[in-house]
Amino acid sequence: DGGITQSPKYLFRKEGQNVTLSCEQNLNHDAMYWYRQDPGQGLRLIYYSQIVNDFQKGDIAEGYSVSREKKESFPLTVTSAQKNPTAFYLCASSIAAPSSYEQYFGPGTRLTVT
Amino acid sequence: AQKVTQAQTEISVVEKEDVTLDCVYETRDTTYYLFWYKQPPSGELVFLIRRNSFDEQNEISGRYSWNFQKSTSSFNFTITASQVVDSAVYFCALSEIGQGAQKLVFGQGTRLTINP
Numbered sequence: 001d002g003g004i005t006q007s008p009k010y011l012f013r014k015e016g017q018n019v020t021l022s023c024e025q026n027l028n029h030d031a032m033y034w035y036r037q038d039p040g041q042g043l044r045l046i047y048y049s050q051i052v053n054d055f056q057k058g059d060i061a062e063g064y065s066v067s068r069e070k071k072e073s074f075p076l077t078v079t080s081a082q083k084n085p086t087a088f089y090l091c092a093s094s095i096a097a098p099s100s101y102e103q104y105f106g107p108g109t110r111l112t113v114t
Numbered sequence: 115a116q117k118v119t120q121a122q123t124e125i126s127v128v129e130k131e132d133v134t135l136d137c138v139y140e141t142r143d144t145t146y147y148l149f150w151y152k153q154p155p156s157g158e159l160v161f162l163i164r165r166n167s168f169d170e171q172n173e174i175s176g177r178y179s180w181n182f183q184k185s186t187s188s189f190n191f192t193i194t195a196s197q198v199v200d201s202a203v204y205f206c207a208l209s210e211i212g213q214g215a216q217k218l219v220f221g222q223g224t225r226l227t228i229n230p
Binding site: 031033040041042043044045048058088090092094101102103104105106107108110 | 118120123149151156157158159160161164205216217218220221222223
């Protein structure tokens with residue numbers, strides 16, 4: 001079955017540690033995205049990538065980093081510089097051009113930093 | 115700047131009632147896309163519908179229908195004869211039309227609870 005895999009579903013870290021969230025897709029989509037969701041709020045875009053080896057900052061990129069070395073993979077690193085990292089993180093992918101196609105979402109990773 | 119507002123934070127109805135979720139958007143673009151997504155308790159967003167700014171026809175899919183009114187910048191979603199399985203958070207989103215990756219702007223979401 002085609003889809004997006006995010007692992008793990010729940011992640012716990014101590015403050016000051018970097019943590020990397022995994023996102024893999026087998027939909028052959030060029031574009032991939034990372035969103036953050038806080039309780040009672042909508043999704044906010046962290047980073048997105050249109051093609052391998054290229055990515056752009058979204059609305060809330062500070063304290064995060066990404067890489068896109070393979071078409072299928074778009075890992076997100078939450079660094080110690082992120083002031084409030086506890087949140088639900090969703091990865092998505094879509095056909096890149098034209099930008100009229102829906103995004104497909106993974107099941108999400110709930111990160112708790114204490 | 116683009117903005118999507120879902121003024122209803124939470125809605126609770128009894129099963130079989132009809133319910134409408136409101137979505138109002140702001141954009142300076144003349145061409146754009148609007149979306150509705152469903153987020154069940156599992157957390158994964160599920161795509162429901164896409165509508166471009168050139169097409170103001172209402173759409174019906176089973177118990178779901180959408181009313182797009184460009185004059186009032188609204189894209190409302192109605193569930194007819196609601197069922198318990200419709201309980202979820204529903205998001206309205208907006209994107210500009212262009213090449214490459216698609217930047218979605220989401221509303222805050224409406225939590226819909228259908229009571230048996």
